[in-house]
Amino acid sequence: MYLIRKMRSQFNSWALLSVIFSVLILLPALLIMVQLFAESNENWEHIKEYMLKNYVVNSVTLVSFTGLFTVLIGVSAAWLVSAYKVPMHRFFKWGLILPLAIPPYIGAYTYHGILNYTGVIQTTLRNQFGIKVDQKFFDIMNIPGAVFIFTMFLYPYVYIITRSFLENQSSSLIENARLLGKGSFMTFIQVVLPVSRAAIVGGVSLVILEVFNDYGVVKYFGIQTFSTAIFQAWFGMGDIYSAIKLAGTLMFIVVLILILEKVIRGRKQYSYSTSKVRPLQPKELKGWKKFAVLSFFISLFALAFAIPFIQLLQWVYMTYDVILSAAFADLIWNSVFVAAIGSVLIIIVALIIANFSRLSKGWIGKVFSKITVLGYSIPGAVIAIGVLTLFLSLDEKVITLYEWFGLEPTLVLSLSISMLIFAYVVRFLAVGFNSIESGFDKVGTVFTEASRTLGMSVTKTFFKVDIKMIKGAIAGGFILVFVDILKELPLTLILQPFNFYTLATKTFQYASDERIHEAAVSSMVIICISALSIFFLHRVLEKEPK
Amino acid sequence: MFVQIKNLTFHYKNSQKPLFENLSLNFKQGEVSVILGESGSGKSTLLRLIAGLEVPSRGSILIDQAVMNDNFRFVQPEKRGVGLVFQDYALFPHMTVEKNIKFGLTKMNRKQKQARMEELLAIVGMEDYASRYPYELSGGQQQRVALARAMAPNPSLIMFDEPFSNLDSKLQLQIRDELQEILKRTGITSIFVTHDEEDARSIGDRIILMNNGKIQDEGLPEMVLQKNKEKLSLAYV
Ligand SMILES: Nc1ncnc2c1ncn2[C@@H]1O[C@H](COP(=O)(O)OP(=O)(O)OP(=O)(O)O)[C@@H](O)[C@H]1O
Ligand SMILES: [Mg+2]
Numbered sequence: 001m002y003l004i005r006k007m008r009s010q011f012n013s014w015a016l017l018s019v020i021f022s023v024l025i026l027l028p029a030l031l032i033m034v035q036l037f038a039e040s041n042e043n044w045e046h047i048k049e050y051m052l053k054n055y056v057v058n059s060v061t062l063v064s065f066t067g068l069f070t071v072l073i074g075v076s077a078a079w080l081v082s083a084y085k086v087p088m089h090r091f092f093k094w095g096l097i098l099p100l101a102i103p104p105y106i107g108a109y110t111y112h113g114i115l116n117y118t119g120v121i122q123t124t125l126r127n128q129f130g131i132k133v134d135q136k137f138f139d140i141m142n143i144p145g146a147v148f149i150f151t152m153f154l155y156p157y158v159y160i161i162t163r164s165f166l167e168n169q170s171s172s173l174i175e176n177a178r179l180l181g182k183g184s185f186m187t188f189i190q191v192v193l194p195v196s197r198a199a200i201v202g203g204v205s206l207v208i209l210e211v212f213n214d215y216g217v218v219k220y221f222g223i224q225t226f227s228t229a230i231f232q233a234w235f236g237m238g239d240i241y242s243a244i245k246l247a248g249t250l251m252f253i254v255v256l257i258l259i260l261e262k263v264i265r266g267r268k269q270y271s272y273s274t275s276k277v278r279p280l281q282p283k284e285l286k287g288w289k290k291f292a293v294l295s296f297f298i299s300l301f302a303l304a305f306a307i308p309f310i311q312l313l314q315w316v317y318m319t320y321d322v323i324l325s326a327a328f329a330d331l332i333w334n335s336v337f338v339a340a341i342g343s344v345l346i347i348i349v350a351l352i353i354a355n356f357s358r359l360s361k362g363w364i365g366k367v368f369s370k371i372t373v374l375g376y377s378i379p380g381a382v383i384a385i386g387v388l389t390l391f392l393s394l395d396e397k398v399i400t401l402y403e404w405f406g407l408e409p410t411l412v413l414s415l416s417i418s419m420l421i422f423a424y425v426v427r428f429l430a431v432g433f434n435s436i437e438s439g440f441d442k443v444g445t446v447f448t449e450a451s452r453t454l455g456m457s458v459t460k461t462f463f464k465v466d467i468k469m470i471k472g473a474i475a476g477g478f479i480l481v482f483v484d485i486l487k488e489l490p491l492t493l494i495l496q497p498f499n500f501y502t503l504a505t506k507t508f509q510y511a512s513d514e515r516i517h518e519a520a521v522s523s524m525v526i527i528c529i530s531a532l533s534i535f536f537l538h539r540v541l542e543k544e545p546k
Numbered sequence: 547m548f549v550q551i552k553n554l555t556f557h558y559k560n561s562q563k564p565l566f567e568n569l570s571l572n573f574k575q576g577e578v579s580v581i582l583g584e585s586g587s588g589k590s591t592l593l594r595l596i597a598g599l600e601v602p603s604r605g606s607i608l609i610d611q612a613v614m615n616d617n618f619r620f621v622q623p624e625k626r627g628v629g630l631v632f633q634d635y636a637l638f639p640h641m642t643v644e645k646n647i648k649f650g651l652t653k654m655n656r657k658q659k660q661a662r663m664e665e666l667l668a669i670v671g672m673e674d675y676a677s678r679y680p681y682e683l684s685g686g687q688q689q690r691v692a693l694a695r696a697m698a699p700n701p702s703l704i705m706f707d708e709p710f711s712n713l714d715s716k717l718q719l720q721i722r723d724e725l726q727e728i729l730k731r732t733g734i735t736s737i738f739v740t741h742d743e744e745d746a747r748s749i750g751d752r753i754i755l756m757n758n759g760k761i762q763d764e765g766l767p768e769m770v771l772q773k774n775k776e777k778l779s780l781a782y783v
Contacts, residue, residue, distance in 0.1 A: 361559060362559045446632060446634070446636045447636055447638060449594075449597075449599050449623070449630075449632075449636070450630070450632060450636035450638070451638075451649070452598075452599070452622070452623040452624045453597050453599075453623050453624070453626075453628060453629060453630040453696075454624075454629075454649055454650030454695065454696075454699060455624045455625075455627075455650050455652055455699055456624055456649075456650075456652070457622070457624050464649075465638060468640045469638075469639070469640065
């Protein structure tokens with residue numbers, strides 16, 4: 001009785017929509033999970049017998065070393081930036097985030113272009129200095145090379161989260177340690193590392209998810225991993241069945257890692273609390289220490305951003321007159337079109353679920369917000385396979401329906417743009433949701449309640465009050481999602497309709513065809529849009545606390 | 547009886563023990579009742595239950611003979627016709643004073659809205675501030691706008707959750723007298739939550755003493771305060 005009344009008090013249409021959306025979001029993952037336990041076919045037996053171990057070993061190697069190096073680099077950069085002042089401090093503080101604007105696959109082919117036989121280093125050595133170096137010393141198309149690429153372009157995840165934690169939360173701890181006579185290094189080891197454990201784990205788990213998600217780098221470098229295997233099964237052998245099994249196995253591994261993350265992080269939550277905590281005051285550095293820190297910043301910025309960026313600029317200069325054409329305009333239009341529709345849908349769904357979840361308090365709301373976050377943990381290729389399975393089975397139903405009416409059966413839903421956009425929503429809902437949820441958290445529920453006691457229903461309140469109060473969060477969420485879709489590669493490669501390319505997939509195609517110079521223009525567009533959004537978001541983030 | 551609360555039981559999701567157990571309480575029409583109690587005793591929660599912002603697990607609430615909730619029904623807050631002035635006012639920051647006051651006037655046309663808004667601004671003495679935003683007002687001014695906003699839709703019952711807690715003591719006195727004046731003039735039934743004895747004494751027709759979710763005493767202000775003098779002074783040391 002209580003429950004029924006309780007449900008009634010909870011604005012039915014919001015609940016209903018939230019349930020429908022959540023089921024839709026879950027469906028692809030569920031389909032894969034169910035299929036994981038279906039009986040196997042010959043192909044899968046073969047893969048399991050001879051290849052699976054290789055995929056696991058390669059993926060785990062990549063993930064472990066990338067994780068290790070991103071922590072080393074990200075955490076030390078975060079600590080040095082928040083604790084010390086060096087020349088151009090503000091520039092590095094923001095500049096060290098910039099590598100995030102370069103998707104790893106673009107970084108990969110750019111570095112390959114710099115280092116290969118016809119690249120700038122080898123030709124300079126040959127032509128200016130007459131030195132011939134064996135190309136094998138410059139070969140990065142291997143596992144260590146991939147780890148280097150991932151580390152350079154993903155460490156900012158660890159850096160950002162750890163830095164904001166150190167700056168906002170820990171000043172008294174660190175100052176106390178200094179007062180107690182601990183040197184800088186000991187402070188770092190004994191205080192900074194332990195207290196920021198949760199933040200570091202949070203950052204590195206984002207890195208790990210990105211590495212599992214990656215297809216571009218490993219494919220380009222010829223490394224066999226789960227993503228490449230899924231592509232191979234689907235495109236190479238047309239075997240959706242094995243693709244599903246592979247996707248399921250990968251999803252299983254990812255879930256294990258997420259559980260591990262929870263355990264390691266323990267009950268400590270890192271938070272971006274913007275309350276009145278006193279920020280950590282950076283200390284002026286002198287002498288060789290200043291020089292050392294400065295060179296660390298400069299080399300990191302150069303390797304992770306400046307060098308590839310300048311190289312791309314040069315390639316853009318070489319090729320822009322060929323590339324910039326009507327076809328390129330189409331490409332931009334396609335990308336902007338899917339990204340815009342995807343982002344709008346995501347923001348709408350996120351608003352509905354977030355609003356329901358915050359107003360229903362209790363555990364129901366928590367369950368919904370957990371479901372929406374799921375997609376972001378699952379690699380793009382896995383989601384693509386799940387969505388494909390879903391749409392193929394829907395199409396079967398549609399085809400029988402067509403035959404029933406005596407019409408020509410065709411594949412209607414599969415490989416259409418709507419399927420691609422649906423997959424984007426599943427994959428990136430979490431990004432929009434997190435932004436909107438934190439917006440709601442900041443304003444609380446008091447305005448909503450005030451509006452309701454003044455005679456407005458939940459829905460009217462939503463449009464007249466709630467939405468207006470979280471405009472910033474909505475804009476921020478939209479931009480983040482837009483850029484993520486724009487950069488997205490594996491999922492788009494699997495699901496893009498015939499003859500439909502986005503900036504990202506075209507870039508990758510050029511690079512795979514060894515036309516890396518031609519890939520530069522579209523890469524540059526992606527990088528600039530990402531950089532702008534990063535700049536914009538951090539301006540907003542920095543302004544907000546005051 | 548204007549508001550009738552019968553056998554109300556309620557607990558917050560994350561607490562084991564119910565905050566209210568079989569609470570029964572009545573409020574008379576046209577009366578100013580003051581709920582007095584120390585922090586955490588459940589005063590705000592009671593107002594939220596009456597307004598429909600929380601759902602009780604058992605018991606019933608009637609307002610003006612109409613059932614707001616019992617074991618089968620639950621009337622949504624927007625349908626209850628109850629005004630609530632929040633502890634920190636909750637004025638919509640993205641709307642001017644004028645828009646804030648007009649917000650609840652859904653059933654009126656443009657002209658009527660304007661007239662009602664001006665009428666209320668006059669009552670609270672804020673005629674010159676219609677186009678200001680809440681952050682451009684002092685605490686006392688915000689409080690008056692919040693009062694005007696809650697009264698605008700003509701609620702049959704208006705409730706105040708510690709409306710003076712954000713004001714300095716001089717302003718507190720002034721606003722309290724003004725508020726009392728307005729309430730008397732409009733004859734509206736009101737419930738007033740505070741933990742300040744002086745507030746209770748000066749504004750209330752009746753005092754309800756609450757402690758730990760239970761009614762300890764109720765009656766005329768002087769009597770209740772006199773009778774519970776020791777307890778009260780202990781509680782506020
Ligand atoms: N949202 C909530 N979830 C769980 N417990 C709550 C919540 N709000 C209040 N409580 C608890 O319910 C009890 C009563 O709270 P309430 O806010 O009604 O007290 P109050 O009398 O208004 O106090 P104050 O004078 O400090 O405003 C307190 O013990 C409080 O901790
Ligand atoms: Mg209270």
